[in-house]
Amino acid sequence: MIQQQTFSTAAGSMVNAPLFGHARRGDFLLADGIAHLNHGSFGAVPRGVLEAVQEWQRRIEADPDTFFRRDLLALLHGAADRIAGFLGGRGGDWAFVENATSGLNAVIASLRLEPGDELLCLSQVYGAVGNALRYHAERAGARIVTVAVPVPFGDPAPLLDRLKAALGARTRLALFDHIVSGSAAVLPIADMAALCRKRGVPVAIDGAHAPGQIALDVPALGVQWYVGNLHKWAFAAKGTAVLWCAPERQAALHPTVISHDLGKGFPAEFAWTGTRDPSAWLAVPVALDYLAALAADAVRAHNAALARAAAALLIDAWGTEAAAAPEFRAAMVSVRLPLSAGADRDAAHRLIDRLRCDHAIAVNVAALDRALWVRVSAQIYNELDDYRRLAALGPRLLA
Ligand SMILES: Cc1ncc(COP(=O)(O)O)c(C=O)c1O
Structure with missing residues (x-):
């Protein structure tokens, strides 16, 4: 059953849109207590599909x-x-x-x-x-x-x-x-x-x-x-x-x-x-x-907007930049960490493990152009708060 929310447009008319964010978490088996910011690597399957x-x-x-x-x-x-x-x-x-x-x-x-x-x-x-x-x-x-x-x-x-x-x-x-x-x-x-x-x-x-x-x-x-x-x-x-x-x-x-x-x-x-x-x-x-019931274009629009907001949050927190301009992004964004030494594949994997094990945050990290880039995904079950946990780590990430 797809839940909906009603909101008013700029023109004042009321429209129904699917309810996105943590209200959708129940559609999936995703464990509580983990910031699931890595839909891009392995996806997540709705219960109905399983x-x-x-x-x-x-x-x-x-x-x-x-x-x-x-x-x-x-x-x-x-x-x-x-x-x-x-x-x-x-x-x-x-x-x-x-x-x-x-x-x-x-x-x-x-x-x-x-x-x-x-x-x-x-x-x-x-x-x-x-x-x-x-x-x-x-x-x-x-x-x-x-x-x-x-x-x-x-x-x-x-x-x-x-x-x-x-x-x-x-x-x-x-x-x-x-x-x-x-x-x-x-x-x-x-x-x-x-x-x-x-x-x-x-x-x-x-x-x-x-x-x-x-x-x-x-x-x-x-x-x-x-x-x-x-x-x-x-x-x-x-x-x-x-x-x-x-x-x-x-x-x-x-x-x-x-x-x-x-x-x-x-x-x-x-x-x-x-x-x-x-x-x-x-x-x-x-x-x-499942995708059609949510409206595929509404899902894409939600995810892209959330990824943009997450990018702004991380760029602001780390004082860096995204790996792609907004017009060349969709539901994922990679943001550079403010360090350059030792930015290789092994360092990227160590950081993925540290975030997962020590902070319960799931992300992807890549080494590109002698820097480490943290990639976050935005999916219908995510909210901006999920990314605040990552942004708040700041210097501890680089320790
Ligand atoms: C660009 C690209 N190609 C291929 C793959 C591999 O996908 P799979 O593991 O489903 O084969 C990935 C996985 O994330 C990817 O990002």
């Missing part, structure tokens, strides 16, 4: 043979049609994968690389995805070309210039993060993809954070592959991500696990990669119903 997952598990266990032999494929098609309604395109152009890492691995592993080929990515590529690029490049004798993303990010022009200069005759793939993990910047990927298109370079987008956090029409972006997590910002259960592939590229795209349906094409090959629990994927319609 119940739907469990209901699917019960149905499967009642008659596994009938479920897997007769029902599964049609059910996945139905869920994919819902994805198309949410993110654009046709259901047949979407496949389910377990997570963004696995979807992007499939795209990279499906390339036919040759010695001397180049794979292009951004300096802030997500670590796991950077590793996948390196692994496949090394096996083929190809090389990685990195385009530096300015920190803070406030003007696309230098990034677009660097990208133009980095695209070459041997570039076989450009892989861009839609919302960068470390800086939380929402990048102008349609413009970046347009540059690549002019040079005949296919583009894969790591949209791990995008579905639900920003409005999306994936086929309109002009890219060849798009991978998005639904278990972060679309309220799906963990292990739920989707992979879109442009029709002309589908014949060459295969899952990393080759199974019975090799040769049946996309997305059929992805539907069966061995026996697994498909319950989280089949519960996607319930997750999208």
